[in-house]
Amino acid sequence: MKEGRIVVAGIGPGTVGMLTSDVREALMAADAVVGYTGYMQQIEAWIPEGVERYASGMTKEEERARLAFALALEGRIVVVVSSGDAGIYGMAPLMLELQAKEDAYKGIGMSVLPGISAFQVAAARLGAPVSHDFCVISLSDLMTPWRVIERRIEAAAAADFVTAVYNPASRGRYWQLHRLRELFMKSRPGSTPVGIARNAGRADETILRTTLEAFDPDTVDMFTVVLIGNASTFMSGERMITPRGYFSEERDRSVTVGQSIMIDSFRTIAGLMQRDDYPLDTRWAMIHTIHTTADFEFEDIFHASPGAIATWHRKLTAGGAVIVTDVSMVQSGLRKGALERYGITVYCYLSDPRVTQMAAAEGITRTQACMRIAAVEHPDALFVVGNAPTALTELADLMHRSSFSPMGVVGAPVGFVNVVESKLRLKAAAGSTPYVVIEGRKGGSSVAATIVNAAMSLDDAEAMKPGRDV
Known part of the structure; x- marks a missing residue:
């Protein structure tokens, strides 16, 4: 029996132009592909005929991870796909953590292939807002207590990081983004530029530009990434720019x-x-x-x-x-x-x-x-x-x-x-x-x-x- 292995791959925003050649080669060489149903639909055309497909819904991440290990133990080459980059709120940390904790999985070869993350696509559409120190914060409290998230928000606002906000809202989570805006308003001027990217990199993407003061959190949903500038970020026409320092007084x-x-x-x-x-x-x-x-x-x-x-x-x-x-x-x-x-x-x-x-x-x-x-x-x-x-x-x-x-x-x-x-x-x-x-x-x-x-x-x-x- 051939030796199984797992490739955890970031597929970017789900368009062929933003899929890396490494990930495409991994899909072509796979015996099986495992992923969230929505992501599997996005890459269906890129999976060769005869490759087994295993899709499941939201909140089934651990189930998909264990299935991937089971298939690899049978000698399969398995690709586990994540939207954006697999290491940023994706499947890579779960896969690596499971392998580190369970002896049965430790002999399986595993690699991680990077993908283009949603905040990178959003930033490119907006201009150059993350060209200086930045951080990424998820507002999902499914696995992280809100008190921890709020502490991180306060730290990011006070430290003047350009901040990308993932999972800003959902049907049941509507108030967290309001709280984030409130906390940022304590440390940033109301004129701070804010970029809003929905479905960035996809056919139906929408890109909006506003300010921290004018920003309405109720216009955002779970398919959106929010980018908040720092003290030096400015708007030039449609472009949101955070200076790197090339033209600084120094x-x-x-x-x-x-x-x-x-x-x-x-x-x-x-x-x-x-x-x-x-x-x-x-x-x-x-x-x-x-x-x-x-x-x-x-x-x-x-x-x-x-x-x-x-x-x-x-x-x-x-x-x-x-x-x-x-x-x-x-x-x-x-x-x-x-x-x-x-x-x-x-x-x-x-x-x-x-x-x-x-x-x-x-x-x-x-x-x-x-x-x-x-x-x-x-x-x-x-x-x-x-x-x-x-x-x-x-x-x-x-x-x-x-x-x-x-x-x-x-x-x-x-x-x-x-x-x-x-x-x-x-x-x-x-x-x-x-x-x-x-x-x-x-x-x-x-x-x-x-x-x-x-x-x-x-x-x-x-x-x-x-x-x-x-």
């Missing part, structure tokens, strides 16, 4: 190492923010703030009056502008290259002898005295407060009681006493004066300075290319 010799790190950091922050529909100037300053603090709560507590950052950019870059800070730490945090380039003068009055005299004479803090003097000498300045709530309170009171209307006010003092109140005063008193407030108790000198740095560098926001003055 290859631009004008970009320094420090700037390259900032670019990567800013793009990571942008990809992890809850929303991507902020006005460009506000978003730019918000990303700066999160970058400085490594604290994503600033997305919730950063509040800018409409167009504030854009207004400051226009006035600061026109030349000859003045910035007044409450403490020297804010002054030291401003980018020197930008200040020099735009001819901006920065004042901090704390060491001015008039400040000490006024504070003692009127029973106020030194930072209050600083603001009073500066408001008279530089009424058109941008006032930046990153430490002292009394300085911000003084500015708010000056705006409320008089015609004082500076270029703008950054209100970012930090602490526990009168901090929240000082920011509420500013918002109430500002009127038409542009302002930024870090709501609540958080803030600080570095935060106040980085907001101004964002205003000075707004030209770089569209290209997300910060750090020229690093």
Whole structure:
């Protein structure tokens, strides 16, 4: 009796053009072919006459596997077919696991032939969405507990993998894809491209393109593969493209190492923010703030009056502008290259002898005295407060009681006493004066300075290319 063996073969999407020559040769040499009824129908024309055919329905995978081993033990050459690639949610792992566990099967020769997987066909139809790191997740919980699947979904979303979704829905499983979308929306912008491929590679294929926010899970069935882009994936006409990095800033010799790190950091922050529909100037300053603090709560507590950052950019870059800070730490945090380039003068009055005299004479803090003097000498300045709530309170009171209307006010003092109140005063008193407030108790000198740095560098926001003055 001749020695039997098994070939586990991926037949691709089921069209002759996508069947590999190795798989075709295996079918021609087979004594028997075993597979799911639907797949057997797809390849019927490629199986030679006289070859035994064994087909069975869904959920009969183990039964088909044991039948294949039984036929091989009789000396047959058996081809076990799987749609797509046999090793991706196919028959290969089941066959190999059975052979590893059962002594009766260990002497049978077995090989695995690759096929074109559904996500590869879908990706090719869409363009090049999986050209960088990607993962594949099945939403079928028949053999994997949902808690495990959900944990994998969260990890893929947080790690910014391009993600292919297999078995996204069926008649009884309709809510899992809704949950996946919900989890991805926590880590990805709503504008993230999504590709939907039904029956990819077959005569009745349909290819749709949408975004994570607009994606409707109820339009998907079990014959569909869903591809979700990462933070850098974009649409160009009908093509969904995930850049490999050939045109990245790292290859631009004008970009320094420090700037390259900032670019990567800013793009990571942008990809992890809850929303991507902020006005460009506000978003730019918000990303700066999160970058400085490594604290994503600033997305919730950063509040800018409409167009504030854009207004400051226009006035600061026109030349000859003045910035007044409450403490020297804010002054030291401003980018020197930008200040020099735009001819901006920065004042901090704390060491001015008039400040000490006024504070003692009127029973106020030194930072209050600083603001009073500066408001008279530089009424058109941008006032930046990153430490002292009394300085911000003084500015708010000056705006409320008089015609004082500076270029703008950054209100970012930090602490526990009168901090929240000082920011509420500013918002109430500002009127038409542009302002930024870090709501609540958080803030600080570095935060106040980085907001101004964002205003000075707004030209770089569209290209997300910060750090020229690093």
